[in-house]
Amino acid sequence: MWWFQQGLCILPVALVIWTTATFVFAYITAVVLNHVDPLVPYISDTGTVPPERCVFGIMLDVSAFLGIVTMYVRYKQVQTLTNKEPKLHKLNILGLVLGWTSSFGMCIIANFQKTTLFYMHLVGAILTFGVGSLYILVQAVVSLYMQPHIHGKSIFLIRLGIGVWTFASIISMFVSSVIMYSSLPGVDVAIKLHWIPGETGYVPHIISTISEWSLAMSFVSFFLTYIRDFQKIRLRAEVDLQSNHLYDSSHYSVASSFNHSETSPLLAGGI
Incomplete structure (x- = not known):
């Protein structure tokens, strides 16, 4: 039996591979068609113009579904291992709600493009990344309470480290975005897909886009930590x-x- 056939680890593996493929496919297509600049565009910009917009939306919706299923299995695993211990049970339910809310935000991002309905897209981004970062934090706390009896300290430290990475990326993206928008008064930055090196706002734009890609990669990395845990789950109907x-x-x-x-x-x- 291959490692990805053990238990249910295929769920986080599929989530990570599919989501990464979504970003990579949209980026390559957008760059080849000259819809965005090759140097670190916003992820949303790579899924703004047809035809990549259509595929990006479908693939991101599938990622949201895989996220919902993966988070539910994680919820059931923690519930079973901790025997509904009151404090952990509340954290577990909170984590599920936050995780599903983040997945719903991903659906909004997929179906409301930045250049058409910017504020709805912004709401989706806040739900996905803002609420999603809280999900990572809650899971790190859950891992703290589950060690050393259920698992070792290392997995808690890894999830905590990813949580710090996530919040650092959010802060960096927020600060650089504020600077970028304030330096370009009267410019509709939401529909600006091409940037010229040296122009006003270029540096904070690059910092903002790098921070967004870093944030996305932190989310992908977090779900990699579920693979070993999910190898020990077997569910039957x-x-x-x-x-x-x-x-x-x-x-x-x-x-x-x-x-x-x-x-x-x-x-x-x-x-």
């Missing part, structure tokens, strides 16, 4: 048959023996 037919009337009842239940894996590796 059980079907409990109440009848041997699908009619509404009992007139069709057949008194024959049949299996009342069936347990089968939902995914490779066992669910």
Whole structure:
């Protein structure tokens, strides 16, 4: 059995690979078609102009779905391992709500482009990155309370380090964006896709875009920390048959023996 077939680690692996592929595909397409500058454009700018906009939206929606499923499995894992210990149970529920809210924000980013509905796109970015960073922080705290009995200290330190990386990227992006917008009064920066080195606002623009890519990579890196944990999860679905037919009337009842239940894996590796 390959490592990615163990348990449910295919979920975070698929989330990381698919999301990275979304960014890379959109970037390459936008640069080849000269829709953006090659030097570190905003991620949103690479999914603004057709045809990359269409594919970017679809792929990011799939990433949001994979995120929702992955976060739910994580929630169930923590719930089972901690036996609903009150403090951890509340943190676990909070983490699930924050994670799903962040995934919903990703759907907004995917379907409301920056150049068409900027404020809706901004709301999606705040939900995705702002609320998502809180999700990472909550999971780091959960990892703190789960060690040393459930896992070692190293995984907590890694998640904490990624959390610090995430917040540092957010602060850097926010400060540089404020400087950029304030240095270009009267300019609609939201629809500005091409920048000339040396022009007003260019330096804070580059710092802002680098910070955004750094922020996105911190999110991707965080879900890599789930791979080892998810290798130890096996879920199964059980079907409990109440009848041997699908009619509404009992007139069709057949008194024959049949299996009342069936347990089968939902995914490779066992669910």
